[in-house]
Amino acid sequence: MCLAEFASHYRIVYGKETEDCKRFRLLNNMGMIQKRTRGKPAIIRYARFSEKKDPENFYGRLLKLYLPHRSESSLKTEMFPTHQEFYKDACVRLPGAQEICAVTAIVTGNQKKFEQHNKIVEQVLDDFLKNGPVEDAWNTFAPEAELDKLECLEERIQGEPLHENEQDDVPEFTRCKESGGIAVAVKAPEMSRDSLLKMYRNLNRTQACTFYSVCNWCINLVRGLNPDPFFYFVTGGAGTGKSHLIKCVYAEATKILRNLPRLREEADISMPMVLLTAFTGTASFNISGNTLHSVLKLPRSLKPPYQGLGNLIDEVRAQLSNAQIIIIDEVSMISKALFAYVNWRLQQIKGSKKPFGGMSVLAVGDFYQVPPLGKSKPLCVFEEDTDDFWKDYFQMITLTEIMRQRDDVAFAELLNRIRVKQKMDPLSNDDKALLDQALTDPSRCPNDVLHIFATNKEVHKHNAETVSVLHANVTNIDADDYKKDPKTGVMQRQLNPSKGQKDNLLDTLQAAEGARIMITRNIDVEDGLVNGTFGKIARIITKTEKGSTTVNMLGLVLDNPNAGQRYRNKLPGDAGNLVYIERVEENLRQKGVVRRQFPVRLAFACTIHKVQGMTTQSAVVSLKRVFQTGMAYVALSRTTSLQGLHITDFDEKKIFADPEITASLDSMKKASVDSAMPLFKYLQTTNKAQTLTIIHHNTEGLPAHIEDIKSHHELTLGDVLCFTETHLSGSFVAESLQLDGYSMFRRNRHLSYTNLPHIASRSGGGVALYVRNYYQASEKPYLQNVTDLEFLVVKLESPVQALIAVVYRPPDYSIGQFLLNLQGLLESLEVMNCQPVILCGDFNEDLLSSAKKPISNMLHSRGYTQLVKAATTDKNTSLDHIYISRVQHCLQSGVLHTYHSYHNPVYCVLNPNCI
């Protein structure tokens, strides 16, 4: 007995009314069967369950009992009005009545439980059968879920590009170009090296660790070391600097990867080495990237089976041939299906079965913010029966320092708590008191500040009200609708727009010069004209034709001054900052109607979904109709300070995170990026007061890099900083070259040579030494028999003793002569009778090469040990050395990272107690 067969007899067995079957099917189709359990469908569920285990199951036997001997008509005479009566009868007739009784008891129990609202359900179903499905049917049961559904549908429709061929041809209309290209270039103006350096300097410690980890991977790739791809997930609360980090990683990784031998020789370096992508147009423009869909040419429907690229494959392969890393921003908005597609697509493009085609992935986002559209679970939540690339590969890095609200620490900390607050968790009294400061009566909220609501309905209402309050001259711009004449097949212009359309383009746009607006369509992703770009209307341009006047262009001033470069200077007489947009065209849901309208809406207010990723000075946030996890958190975290935040309709229950997210993030693998800062890591576990840390760094110019040095997280941990290639000249030392808390000693190149004028007269070179003020230190300037050497010696007198020398050997300085002079220096150091002696510098002798190493050999022969074992330059050479006379003093040594010099700093931590 199969289930279908049983179900087809079901009506006969219960025979109450033939509508039952229809209802069952409807319920089933609506996916409501689990929730709307009535007695009968529930029994079908049990049948399915027991059937699997035992083909000779209860229902099978029931049917054998009732059906084989009777015709359908005789059965009908034996209809049972209720389950109970049917079971009573079956118990008497069927052998094994005990088992049946047990099942009956379960069924009766379930019936009581599930059928308690039977009457209401019956009524609703009758209504449903009579009137068909109502669009917001769920509203009665779950208003929040319905809102969610409708909003998501709307957002999705707005975000999707139209297919070229979907349009009916309306005469004389040129559509705006949809962007579909590959992200081969940075979209917003490329940042200057100076602005990038400023951003690198500002990286906080975790941001810097991540930055260096990725850069290090790139350097290893360039060095030919074939490192395994990385799969990092960078997360952190709103404003913790995820986008800032992405921009830094993208720029530096691209710079390093340009040196890949393969690229240097033959490849076209205009093709991207790093793919910079995000799910939405706004998020991609924010990071100067492109949408994931357009970069990987993903289809709209993600349903399996996987659709390959077809004829496009060669073109896309060529365009992505250099790509080594893909960065995906706002990954929390990406569904599992889309993520799986990204994997397949990259495998196809790269012709490799390795995960993501062998590329490294930097996924960035915050799962505590607004979740993916529709029903899809967030990527990080593990599900048994779906491909889980996330759990298998990704390692998490958490940014904790809030950068957006860094000047309002109390507010920043409050936001961190709100981010993870569960629905039933109460806010602490302190947090309540802090939020109380932002509670504002709606009538007292400033009109000219962005209002943030949960739903589109609230947004539309606020916009309509505000435009008439703030602007006297409001122009109503009706949509131009065209409808096909069924007789002639010609598109006819409609006198009035079709009203009540739920489409992307408005029936009537209320426009006014000075009014805040938001673009609602991806007009040009590369140029920043995307769904979610904010600005204001500056000019309304009309044209008159055949006596009727229509608006044909809007001149906008966009909040992001970099956006819309390609849409400027279209009309004489403006300041060049206006971005002109025209109407776009769209098929309405109403069949056969094509609409032309400006893809903008008023934006005195917008939804929470639209403000994700935005930073603003002030905003009014209404929590009234918040319906989803993370929404309140996103809304409340937009302003840079609590002072700029106004909250209306406060309800702490509206602030809630998804517990599944907390659980899944807790169990996620953590990336050990702190190994990118070995010195910091080591000193964290050590009593710093009992160590002496010495760092050597070839700065490639102290004046050019002093700011990089001051902001370096590990250089500033050194007690003694030995610098080579200071590039200083003259006797004057700028104040900016001083380091807070350190005393500076220096020796310029031209003072260092007496017999080698060709070196002395060259710019560059030079050495300097900074000693932390905690130590009493003195320079040993005049050493007998030491000439023609760029060196500096400082003696630490107390609280510990050590003799520290820094040396620079220019690459063209002959080895023989250099060795002689170096020997002179060592002899002078030895007679000072101070141990240990530490000699560090850039010797331009590669310890990793197979060539002879006369300098290190000579030092070894005099009892010195070289401490640095790894490469110290981008080219995998080890030119920067630290020699120590008594190796037992060394606790730790290694190489640090920088972005500003070809040379990486080298360090050692010594034990002064031993000294």
Ligand SMILES: Nc1ncnc2c1ncn2[C@@H]1O[C@H](COP(=O)(O)OP(=O)(O)OP(=O)(O)O)[C@@H](O)[C@H]1O
């Ligand atoms: N290291 C930094 N130094 C200086 N400013 C920073 C730093 N990191 C981020 N910021 C600034 O803090 C603000 C928020 O940063 P960003 O947009 O990168 O955060 P986010 O984590 O991407 O936020 P959201 O999750 O809301 O999108 C921005 O104004 C950014 O310029």
